[in-house]
Amino acid sequence: MKVLVLTGAGISAESGIPTFRDADGLWEGHRVEEVATPAAFQQNPQLVHKFYNARRRHLLQEHVRPNAAHIALAEYEKNHDDDFLLITQNVDNLHFVAGSQNVLPMHGQLMEARCTETDRVIPWREDLTPSTPDPETPSRRGSLRPNVVWFGEMPHGMDEIQMAAQNADLFLAIGTSAVVYPAAGIVQETPVNCRRIEINLNATPQSGVFTETIRGSASIEVPKFLKRLQLEAKTSGEA
Numbered sequence: 173m174k175v176l177v178l179t180g181a182g183i184s185a186e187s188g189i190p191t192f193r194d195a196d197g198l199w200e201g202h203r204v205e206e207v208a209t210p211a212a213f214q215q216n217p218q219l220v221h222k223f224y225n226a227r228r229r230h231l232l233q234e235h236v237r238p239n240a241a242h243i244a245l246a247e248y249e250k251n252h253d254d255d256f257l258l259i260t261q262n263v264d265n266l267h268f269v270a271g272s273q274n275v276l277p278m279h280g281q282l283m284e285a286r287c288t289e290t291d292r293v294i295p296w297r298e299d300l301t302p303s304t305p306d307p308e309t310p311s312r313r314g315s316l317r318p319n320v321v322w323f324g325e326m327p328h329g330m331d332e333i334q335m336a337a338q339n340a341d342l343f344l345a346i347g348t349s350a351v352v353y354p355a356a357g358i359v360q361e362t363p364v365n366c367r368r369i370e371i372n373l374n375a376t377p378q379s380g381v382f383t384e385t386i387r388g389s390a391s392i393e394v395p396k397f398l399k400r401l402q403l404e405a406k407t408s409g410e411a
């Protein structure tokens with residue numbers, strides 16, 4: 173059984189990372205969409221860096237750890253014999269910390285920086301400013317940006333995502349509001365006979381296309397559902 177998982181901010185909410193759209197969706201009075209664009213970075217790089225620096229610092233706090241949902245996905249993957257791909261829209265690193273292996277962070281990673289000149293990606297934990305150079309090319313000042321995908325930019329791994337969607341036997345969407353494309357459209361790419369499961373506190377605009385919708389918190393419902401899957405596989409003799 174080929175399993176494809178898509179996660180969004182809701183899976184990390186119980187790890188203490190605020191979602192994008194659940195409260196007022198604002199950061200210091202700015203809509204996230206206004207800070208997370210190439211145009212915003214060009215016009216006001218200080219502001220965009222400040223936004224991502226705050227998020228990076230938050231992620232580095234000791235109490236921000238993977239929760240039971242991240243951990244259950246990593247354990248499920250370890251025991252799964254067929255294809256397993258975990259696509260995440262989250263820029264936090266919690267799936268990696270939990271031990272997931274085949275992770276595709278389609279919106280990039282907060283703990284990475286990318287040189288705007290060379291596209292070199294490097295692990296990054298510090299604050300960035302408009303004049304932070306790539307340490308390997310310090311003469312080119314101001315060329316590092318967060319390695320995250322902004323509105324209007326192409327998410328990573330779209331070919332791999334499309335292929336995995338078209339081949340999926342089971343698609344599991346966890347904690348995503350299903351309003352940001354192309355992620356929101358992945359479910360539509362899965363075959364008609366694919367078992368589509370949505371786990372979310374609330375209904376989403378895509379809920380209607382899922383085979384089963386589970387309303388509840390990710391930390392409770394994800395381990396429960398994955399246990400059920402394993403039991404089903406055991407009784408049917410599958411991996």
Ligand code: OAD
Nearest residue numbers: 180181182185191192193261347348349372373374389390
């Ligand atoms: P959103 O903030 O839009 O949605 C979070 C979803 O998680 C909502 O549908 C909530 O109902 C659900 N939720 C919240 N807490 C939950 C919990 N404990 N258990 C289960 N579900 C819960 O986040 P995303 O869908 O990830 O893009 O947002 C998609 C993209 O929009 C982000 O990757 C980001 C953003 O702007 C970029 O930055 C490019």
